Amino acid sequence: xxxxxxxxxxxxxxxxxxxxxxxxxxxxxxxxxxxxxxxxxxxxxxxxxxxxxxxxxxxxxxxxxxxxxxxxxxxxxxxxxxxxxxxxxxxxxxxxxxxxxxxxxxxxxxxxxxxxxxxxxxxxxxxxxxxxxxxxxxxxxxxxxxxxxxxxxxxxxxxxxxxxxxxxxxxxxxxxxxxxxxxxxxxxxxxxxxxxxxxxxxxxxxxxxxxxxxxxxxxxxxxxxxxxxxxxxxxxxxxxxxxxxxxxxxxxxxxxxxxxxxxxxxxxx
Numbered sequence: 676x677x678x679x680x681x682x683x684x685x686x687x688x689x690x691x692x693x694x695x696x697x698x699x700x701x702x703x704x705x706x707x708x709x710x711x712x713x714x715x716x717x718x719x720x721x722x723x724x725x726x727x728x729x730x731x732x733x734x735x736x737x738x739x740x741x742x743x744x745x746x747x748x749x750x751x752x753x754x755x756x757x758x759x760x761x762x763x764x765x766x767x768x769x770x771x772x773x774x775x776x777x778x779x780x781x782x783x784x785x786x787x788x789x790x791x792x793x794x795x796x797x798x799x800x801x802x803x804x805x806x807x808x809x810x811x812x813x814x815x816x817x818x819x820x821x822x823x824x825x826x827x828x829x830x831x832x833x834x835x836x837x838x839x840x841x842x843x844x845x846x847x848x849x850x851x852x853x854x855x856x857x858x859x860x861x862x863x864x865x866x867x868x869x870x871x872x873x874x875x876x877x878x879x880x881x882x883x884x885x886x887x888x889x890x891x892x893x894x895x896x897x898x899x900x901x902x903x904x905x906x907x908x909x910x911x912x913x914x915x916x917x918x919x920x921x922x923x924x925x926x927x928x929x930x931x932x933x934x935x936x937x938x939x940x941x942x943x944x
Contacts, residue, residue, distance in 0.1 A: 678942055679888040681707065682715040682742070682875050682901055683934065685728050686806075687894035688911055689716065691929040694806075696731055703935040703944065708737035712942075715878060717742035717871045719827075719857040719897055721785040722750065724807030742874035744785070745857060745865050745897050747826035749874045749881075759877035761866040762824045764851045771828055771864055772817045774847060778840050780832035780862075782817070784825060785809070791820070792831075799831045799860050827865045834859040857897045872900030890941065892926075892934055894918060909937050 681704070683689040689704075690696055708714055714734060718725045718741070725741045734741065734752040741750050749759040768784060772793065775782040783792035783800050790804040795813040804811045830837070830844075837856060844854050844862065853870060857863040871893075879886055891898070891905035894914040899921045902908030910922035911933050919925050924941075927933035938944060 676906065676941075677888060678712065678890050678907070679884050680713040680715060680875075680879065680882075680890070681938070682717050682871075682889065682891040682905065684871075684893040684895065684898045684901075685716060685718045685720065685725070687913055687929050688892050688898075689728065689732075689929075689934060692913075696728070697932055697935075699932045699935045701732065703938050704732055706944065707938065707942065708733065708739065713737075713878075713882070713884075714739045715742060715875065716740075717746070717874060717891075717893075717898075717901055719745040719863060720807050721809070721826075722748065723788065723809055727808070740878050742871055742878075744826035744869075745855075745863055746869045746871045746874040746900075747865055749877045758881050759874060760826075761869045762826060763828065763864065763866055765822050767848065767851055767864065768820050768823075768825060768828055769817050771830070771848065771852075774844065775830040775832075778830075778832065778836065780830040780836070782828065782830060784817075784820070784828035786812075786820060786823065786825065791817075793817075794831075797831055799858075803829075803861075827863060829857070829864070830862040831860055832862070837862045855897055857895065863897065870900035871897060872902075872904035875901050875904055890938075892937070894929065907941060 772782040781794040789812040795811040852864040887906035889905040890907045891901040894911040908922045910919040912928035926937040
């Protein structure tokens with residue numbers, strides 16, 4: 676197969692456990708882009724949080740894309756053109772924040788250059804702001820944001836608690852939002868029907884590239900749709916079992932240059 680596009684999750688995939696892109700992984704991805712293969716970075720992060728990875732891989736130079744907010748937006752790096760965009764219903768933020776409070780979770784969302792939360796002391800909230808290069812803002816009243824165009828919001832809580840409350844969250848909000856664990860400690864809410872796989876689909880259709888000509892790499896639950904949609908879905912060796920089961924191939928871990936290993940196996944390098 677002549678693969679034309681490669682989609683990559685960030686943390687635990689293109690970045691290793693030290694949050695670094697290794698020299699070998701970077702070398703292979705730059706080499707492929709020089710040969711005309713398109714690279715897409717797909718993340719649950721907001722646009723601000725994805726741009727450093729896009730810049731390090733020179734996606735603006737080679738015509739690559741970023742998929743942000745777990746598939747809500749697909750953006751051309753060279754021009755900044757948004758080719759796909761989806762927003763949460765305006766009433767949802769307030770309702771999810773109330774539900775979060777009722778189960779003892781901490782609510783957070785991206786807004787402009789901030790992570791807004793009802794508990795900015797939560798280390799997961801603080802880390803989310805740090806990795807996205809955003810400031811923190813605390814509030815217990817999210818009603819002012821009800822009419823804003825927002826792509827994603829979260830509940831931060833103990834992983835076991837999140838497992839238990841997912842059925843109730845889906846009963847309450849499943850008609851309006853796609854609900855999934857983007858991290859063990861985060862329950863994400865994005866517009867209904869929105870997934871990383873849809874973002875990849877939008878880019879492929881925009882360029883008239885068949886899905887069979889795409890490869891997708893990931894390690895987390897929010898990568899499953901992208902792994903299953905791509906012509907070749909690859910799970911990282913550090914992925915949990917459900918992600919591996921959804922993939923066509925399981926490569927080495929992010930600390931063992933798993934992306935480079937798989938690309939050497941399936942592409943002419």
